[in-house]
Amino acid sequence: MSGPFSDLTETLFEEKSVLSESYQPDKILERDEEIEGYRYALQDVLFGREPDNVMLYGKAGLGKTAVTKYMMDALQKEVSIRDEADELFVHDLNCNGKTLFMIIRRLVNELLPDSASPFPKRGLGTGDAFDELYKQLDRHGGTHLLVFDELDHLDDADTLLYELPRAQANKHIVEAQIGVIGISNNYTFRNSLSSKVRDTLMEREISFRPYHADELRTILNDRAKRAFAEGSWDDSAVAMAAAIAAKDQGNARQAIDLLRTGAEIADRTGDDCIRDDHVENARELVQRGRLKTRIQDQTDHAQYILETMAYLEKDYETPARSKTIKTNYETVAESWGAEPLSTLKSIQKHLSDLQMLGFLNRRAENKGRKGGHYYEYQLDLDAEIILETRDELEGQLQ
Ligand SMILES: Nc1ncnc2c1ncn2[C@@H]1O[C@H](COP(=O)(O)OP(=O)(O)OP(=O)(O)O)[C@@H](O)[C@H]1O
Ligand SMILES: [Mg+2]
The missing domain is CATH 1.10.10.10 (Winged helix-like DNA-binding domain superfamily/Winged helix DNA-binding domain)
Structure with a gap:
């Protein structure tokens, strides 16, 4: 029996999810310096010592989240085979639209035993939440890396960055060690912090610069090999997506989007190969979409x-x-x-x-x-x- 879907077959795509936003690459390309900076900042974890605090800066789509995930996974793996390393816990928190209380409460809830009821939403203050956090950290022991993505969007990053890095020195925690990793789009974020926080944070800064066209090309080639069926794309189409994104903001997300949209256009028109004109059409489509959003606003x-x-x-x-x-x-x-x-x-x-x-x-x-x-x-x-x-x-x- 034939239906509206029965004649559909997968032609161009071998594994389309490789081009989706949620895909985490198992290798990071063209970010050796940033990886080296991270490696250095976190190495103390392997020897049971408190790691440096790390602040990452860089515009959208430059690999801050991808590199962080990659480093956390790699560190977890390494910790598991080294005797002298403490147990490692990684906590991922996105601060966009959140208050300090919400973020600390979220952390507490992650650390509470399964049988405990969640930290109350109302009735207690941020100070109480911090107290509970320290209690729970000490209950677990080990090393805790707290990753605050989009930290510049938190309502009170100043208090967060004042409290956590001092927790051990102030004897709020004794059994556990913590490292703070902050990620921000905004290069002036540091200036928005109070001088007492700035002077004592002692963080390692890693800044992510825009990708060049040849770097984006390497990233896209790697994805293309996994995402598309053999022989179904032109190298020049990949080069074109890389060049367009490099000329704009050097954003890898945009480059991947262009390639995916180009492939979708080729797929829809029944072409068996992704060519320059598909990527060019994708660029127009993406621009049109952006313009529409701006008009709507x-x-x-x-x-x-x-x-x-x-x-x-x-x-x-x-x-x-x-x-x-x-x-x-x-x-x-x-x-x-x-x-x-x-x-x-x-x-x-x-x-x-x-x-x-x-x-x-x-x-x-x-x-x-x-x-x-x-x-x-x-x-x-x-x-x-x-x-x-x-x-x-x-x-x-x-
Ligand atoms: N060096 C890289 N190697 C492989 N893939 C990468 C690399 N850099 C970025 N990507 C991919 O590009 C996309 C955007 O990267 P990511 O989400 O890490 O950007 P970001 O810097 O966190 O951006 P934002 O500030 O918008 O959160 C993701 O799909 C990611 O997997
Ligand atoms: Mg990110």
Whole structure:
């Protein structure tokens, strides 16, 4: 019996999950210096001593999380075969959107015996949570590496970084040892800490720089070999994805996304080989997606103005003055059942904001004393994308 799925076969992909975000590579490429820095900072764990605190810095997609996971796994393995090493516990905590209390409570709950009830959400304070944490750490003994990812998003990183590194010196913990690993996107994070924390943290800093095109190529080639069936990709398509991402932010996540999206496009069009044009299409698709998100993030009236500009553009009426834009904008706003903003000033303010955000181009016109001085605006992006996005958004609201 045949159904809508029966003719589907896996052609290009051998193991597509290798290109997914959750995939943890078993080897890390092109990050030897960072690995060396980590190795040095954590080596004391192997000899039963307290390790250095580590702070990792670097923009999105540069391998901070992947390298950290790799190092933690490698250390666990090594600890298990060395007699002089204490037992090792690794705690992964993502701080995004969390308060200090939530994070410490989460740690406590990880450490409590299975039979115990969780640390209460209400009624006790952060100080109580720290007390319980120290008690539990001592109950376990051994070495605990506490990995705080996206640490710059924590509401009170200062207190965290004041308390934990001093726990042993202050005799809050006696049986256990801890090492703090903080990961941050933000290079100025250290400056946001108080001077007493900065002066005493004594952390090792490892900074992750953007990948070059040839490094991304190595990473992508390795993934391609595992992800795709033999002979189903062109080396130049891989090189292209690497080059695009290197030119942008040197972000490995973006490079992998481009390759995966390119492969999906090839797969959908029934091609048996991933070529440059598939990656090029993937780039456009990804850019379009990003642009749509940016349009969505604008206020309703800013979106009506963008929509107005798209219509004017299609009717060859741009560049246009704010007065013309205002008249047309009123029709657009009303067509969506909204009350238009009434003053020219408010429209001009929106136009100026949209220009600063890169949606519009502005040029100054000076027509002498009689004509006066004014600005003319036109779109700096494809009108179709705006109209498509607007349709989709309003469609979702219906
Ligand atoms: N050197 C590398 N070798 C193999 N894969 C890598 C390497 N660097 C990054 N990757 C892969 O690229 C993707 C992004 O890396 P990762 O999640 O570690 O970035 P990050 O620096 O933690 O970014 P963010 O700040 O956004 O969390 C992951 O899929 C990861 O497996
Ligand atoms: Mg990360």
